[in-house]
Amino acid sequence: MSILDQRKLIESIHPFELLSSSALDTLMKKIDIAYYPKDTLLISPSLESIAFYIIIKGSVKELIDDEVYSVFNAGDSFDADALIYSTTKGKFVVDEDLICYEIKKNDFIDLMQNKDVQSYFLQDFVTRHQNLKDYELQSELSSFLIAKVSDIFLHEACIVEPTQSIYNALVEQQDKKAKVILVKEIDSYSIVTDTDIRKKMLLGKFNTDDTIDKIATKNLITIDINDFLFNALLSMTHNEIKRLVVMNKDKVEGILEQLDLLSYFANHSHLVAVQIDKAKTIDDLKNLQKDFKNLIITLTAKGVKVRYVTKLVSALNLKVYKKVFDMCVDKPLQNKCALIVMGSEGREEQTFKTDQDNALIIEDCADTQKFEEAMSKLNSYLLELGFPKCKGNVMVTNAYWRKEVYAYKNSIDSWAHDMGEDSLRNLSIFLDAKCVAGNCALLDEVNNYMYSHFYQRDDVLAHIAKAILNFQTPISMFSSFVTDKEYNNKLDIKKGGIFAIVHGVRTLCLQYEIKATNTIERIKELNRQGVIDKIFATELIESFDTLSSIRLKAMLEAKDLDESNYINPNNLQKNQRDLLKDSFKIINKFKKFMIFHFHLNMVS
Amino acid sequence: MIASLLKKLKTSANHSRLNDKNFEFLFEEDTSGEYVVFDTETTGLDPKKDELLSIGAVKVKGNKIIISETFEVLIRNSGKINPKSIEIHQIRPCDLENAKVMDLAIKEFLHFIGSRPLVGYYLEFDVAMINKYTKPMLGITLPNKMIEVSEIYFDKNVSLIPQGNIDLRFDTILKKCEVPDMGAHNAVNDAIMTAMIYLKLTKEK
Numbered sequence: 183m184s185i186l187d188q189r190k191l192i193e194s195i196h197p198f199e200l201l202s203s204s205a206l207d208t209l210m211k212k213i214d215i216a217y218y219p220k221d222t223l224l225i226s227p228s229l230e231s232i233a234f235y236i237i238i239k240g241s242v243k244e245l246i247d248d249e250v251y252s253v254f255n256a257g258d259s260f261d262a263d264a265l266i267y268s269t270t271k272g273k274f275v276v277d278e279d280l281i282c283y284e285i286k287k288n289d290f291i292d293l294m295q296n297k298d299v300q301s302y303f304l305q306d307f308v309t310r311h312q313n314l315k316d317y318e319l320q321s322e323l324s325s326f327l328i329a330k331v332s333d334i335f336l337h338e339a340c341i342v343e344p345t346q347s348i349y350n351a352l353v354e355q356q357d358k359k360a361k362v363i364l365v366k367e368i369d370s371y372s373i374v375t376d377t378d379i380r381k382k383m384l385l386g387k388f389n390t391d392d393t394i395d396k397i398a399t400k401n402l403i404t405i406d407i408n409d410f411l412f413n414a415l416l417s418m419t420h421n422e423i424k425r426l427v428v429m430n431k432d433k434v435e436g437i438l439e440q441l442d443l444l445s446y447f448a449n450h451s452h453l454v455a456v457q458i459d460k461a462k463t464i465d466d467l468k469n470l471q472k473d474f475k476n477l478i479i480t481l482t483a484k485g486v487k488v489r490y491v492t493k494l495v496s497a498l499n500l501k502v503y504k505k506v507f508d509m510c511v512d513k514p515l516q517n518k519c520a521l522i523v524m525g526s527e528g529r530e531e532q533t534f535k536t537d538q539d540n541a542l543i544i545e546d547c548a549d550t551q552k553f554e555e556a557m558s559k560l561n562s563y564l565l566e567l568g569f570p571k572c573k574g575n576v577m578v579t580n581a582y583w584r585k586e587v588y589a590y591k592n593s594i595d596s597w598a599h600d601m602g603e604d605s606l607r608n609l610s611i612f613l614d615a616k617c618v619a620g621n622c623a624l625l626d627e628v629n630n631y632m633y634s635h636f637y638q639r640d641d642v643l644a645h646i647a648k649a650i651l652n653f654q655t656p657i658s659m660f661s662s663f664v665t666d667k668e669y670n671n672k673l674d675i676k677k678g679g680i681f682a683i684v685h686g687v688r689t690l691c692l693q694y695e696i697k698a699t700n701t702i703e704r705i706k707e708l709n710r711q712g713v714i715d716k717i718f719a720t721e722l723i724e725s726f727d728t729l730s731s732i733r734l735k736a737m738l739e740a741k742d743l744d745e746s747n748y749i750n751p752n753n754l755q756k757n758q759r760d761l762l763k764d765s766f767k768i769i770n771k772f773k774k775f776m777i778f779h780f781h782l783n784m785v786s
Numbered sequence: 787m788i789a790s791l792l793k794k795l796k797t798s799a800n801h802s803r804l805n806d807k808n809f810e811f812l813f814e815e816d817t818s819g820e821y822v823v824f825d826t827e828t829t830g831l832d833p834k835k836d837e838l839l840s841i842g843a844v845k846v847k848g849n850k851i852i853i854s855e856t857f858e859v860l861i862r863n864s865g866k867i868n869p870k871s872i873e874i875h876q877i878r879p880c881d882l883e884n885a886k887v888m889d890l891a892i893k894e895f896l897h898f899i900g901s902r903p904l905v906g907y908y909l910e911f912d913v914a915m916i917n918k919y920t921k922p923m924l925g926i927t928l929p930n931k932m933i934e935v936s937e938i939y940f941d942k943n944v945s946l947i948p949q950g951n952i953d954l955r956f957d958t959i960l961k962k963c964e965v966p967d968m969g970a971h972n973a974v975n976d977a978i979m980t981a982m983i984y985l986k987l988t989k990e991k
Contacts, residue, residue, distance in 0.1 A: 188853065215851035215978065217985035239966045256966075279964065279990070281982055284850065 200298040212289040218280040225274040231264035233284040240280035244272040265290055332407045336428055336436030339364050344395035351394040365398045372398035404429045412490050414438055420497050458501040464563050471568055488731040489702055496530035500618050507619035510560040518545040520617050520624040528614035530700045537572040538564050541583035543624040557584055576611055590628045594635055601645050613688050616699045633695040644780040647689040653677045676747040679729045682769050686776050725765035797929055805925040812929055816901040821846040823905040823981040825973045826912045833914040841895050842973025844981050849989050851981045857898045858974045859891045892919045903931035907956055907980045938987045959983055
């Protein structure tokens with residue numbers, strides 16, 4: 183009876199549920215309950231760990247270099263590393279009177295003979311994360327969206343030599359019932375679609391005796407056989423194409439048709455995209471808005487990674503922007519300006535419509551007056567579509583964000599010069615700029631100017647980077663959740679976590695002149711350039727993903743926009759709490775990296 | 787001074803009545819440094835009429851409750867169980883099918899506690915219940931040192947509210963000491979919770 187109660191409690195703690203019933207029985211005979219008053223030092227570099235602790239009540243702080251690194255609460259356990267490696271960097275101190283189970287060191291080591299338990303504790307951070315995520319996935323609807331390209335039916339590719347005549351190539355295509363012809367070049371492929379045949383032969387000057395390579399289009403859009411189907415859908419939506427060439431290293435595996443792909447997906451993301459394209463009036467667009475939210479909800483419920491959901495939503499929003507731009511700006515003016523979006527939209531990380539952060543870059547010497555009316559129309563359309571106004575007035579209706587190239591360059595000069603709060607904010611916003619419509623070369627020009635301006639100006643960059651230290655370290659926020667009250671048991675996941683990664687990574691990208699705006703792309707690029715190593719990059723991406731997905735869940739549940747950044751860790755499942763905690767640890771690690779990288783402790 | 791002398795006299799009188807040499811150990815000096823926290827479930831609240839249903843006990847050493855040596859025994863009973871008490875401790879007659887006979891249960895319990903000091907909540911009652919059986923069996927009452935947690939709790943709190951009434955109900959103490967409520971009320975769980983209260987009250991800085 184009563185022994186059973188204890189057993190149930192232990193069993194509810196991951197990874198102990200992996201133990202067999204008899205192993206659990208043995209374990210139960212080796213567990214004690216201990217009480218430690220506040221401020222007791224349990225483990226430290228000089229005080230070797232003697233037991234594995236599972237908290238029943240109370241909390242424990244882990245300090246590294248006298249800074250709170252982690253907080254353990256009821257249901258949490260610690261510290262396997264200290265036991266396995268017989269050494270630790272941290273100091274574990276009782277923060278609130280502690281009642282805990284204790285498994286003695288030797289018994290714990292015995293327990294590790296169990297393969298499942300062992301791997302749980304021994305795995306490094308990243309794989310453990312994956313483990314927890316998989317575990318979480320099991321409980322939710324398992325997703326067919328994690329299916330890979332290799333899982334789906336691929337059509338046989340019709341590959342011909344470049345010297346073959348168009349006629350013979352078409353015959354071969356007919357034989358194979360292929361929709362497209364691939365032309366094998368020296369070390370790449372090019373493609374011939376129906377459009378090519380129509381444009382270049384029927385309407386152009388080529389005839390069936392010419393060689394096929396003359397009408398082929400280069401820059402094949404491909405996807406790796408091991409990539410996710412979801413990425414295939416993204417690529418099709420983004421590039422507005424109906425099929426992808428599937429590659430296995432350098433070899434063509436087959437053709438992935440949109441029709442087959444769509445039959446794989448129960449949602450209608452592509453339909454939404456098509457409908458946006460077909461929309462003729464602002465009302466057509468408005469009617470589509472509720473599909474957006476449904477799409478997000480279905481996709482998250484199916485366990486699709488948040489970064490893919492946000493990418494898809496951003497791709498769709500981009501289409502909306504383009505459409506609205508077309509509706510508002512006269513054709514002759516369209517090439518004389520570039521519409522850019524900034525902030526989360528620019529980073530392709532927005533889910534629901536967050537504030538409009540947009541701007542217009544106008545060609546030098548163009549008549550800026552002409553754009554004013556068009557932009558106010560664009561602004562009002564976006565409002566109608568449910569993009570809220572930007573509180574900081576970073577919008578095309580504001581003359582400050584609607585000016586010529588040279589004026590932007592002047593702004594960059596002054597931002598870098600005065601380093602005031604407003605300037606830093608404007609600069610940060612602008613760093614995420616992404617061109618959505620018009621003449622995108624204008625943004626490139628401004629960007630290049632910016633890179634050259636900040637080249638080797640590490641002092642200025644340090645000032646920009648410093649903002650990541652403005653907000654309390656998330657883990658201390660977390661500890662305030664432990665002692666509760668002040669934040670109403672909640673923590674701000676944006677300020678506390680997401681901002682540090684987004685802003686830190688953004689600043690690094692300014693330094694290394696990386697053009698990507700998406701945070702994950704940026705981290706990958708930073709890794710490629712050797713700024714951060716592979717493990718750290720993966721850790722950062724996983725942390726960012728975790729924080730974003732917890733935030734997305736909060737957003738879906740929140741009643742208003744202000745509330746959506748606050749989450750109550752107590753309402754999270756144990757697994758998620760662990761993930762959140764680990765993510766915060768990584769953020770602290772990242773902050774330390776930034777302090778070192780930019781010598782932030784020397785910047786006042 | 788006189789009190790301790792009286793106590794000594796009482797103990798030796800008790801000792802002289804012991805009629806089974808095998809239980810001499812109850813009167814030996816305790817060197818284990820451990821305490822035993824225990825609780826009983828009974829058919830009612832009158833030691834004269836009611837009977838023992840189960841005993842739960844844990845050892846406490848230093849700041850640890852040694853769960854690995856938990857003592858738990860269910861006792862086969864002669865009389866009928868009062869339906870009212872079934873609601874409280876949830877021991878139904880059918881649960882007692884594997885139970886031990888009284889004599890054996892009491893003897894095992896005595897071996898478990900040895901001469902260690904006993905700790906409990908409203909200990910007087912539990913000890914009286916045990917004595918009810920040891921007296922006819924061995925001629926003695928429990929000679930162990932007794933520690934009452936509600937008394938420690940009272941002493942600790944009376945200085946804060948000298949004139950006030952101190953609520954000594956188990957649930958109240960549990961809450962005040964911030965000890966987790968383990969839910970089901972059975973002898974072992976109650977003993978563990980009492981042990982936690984005891985640790986909290988004596989080890990708190």
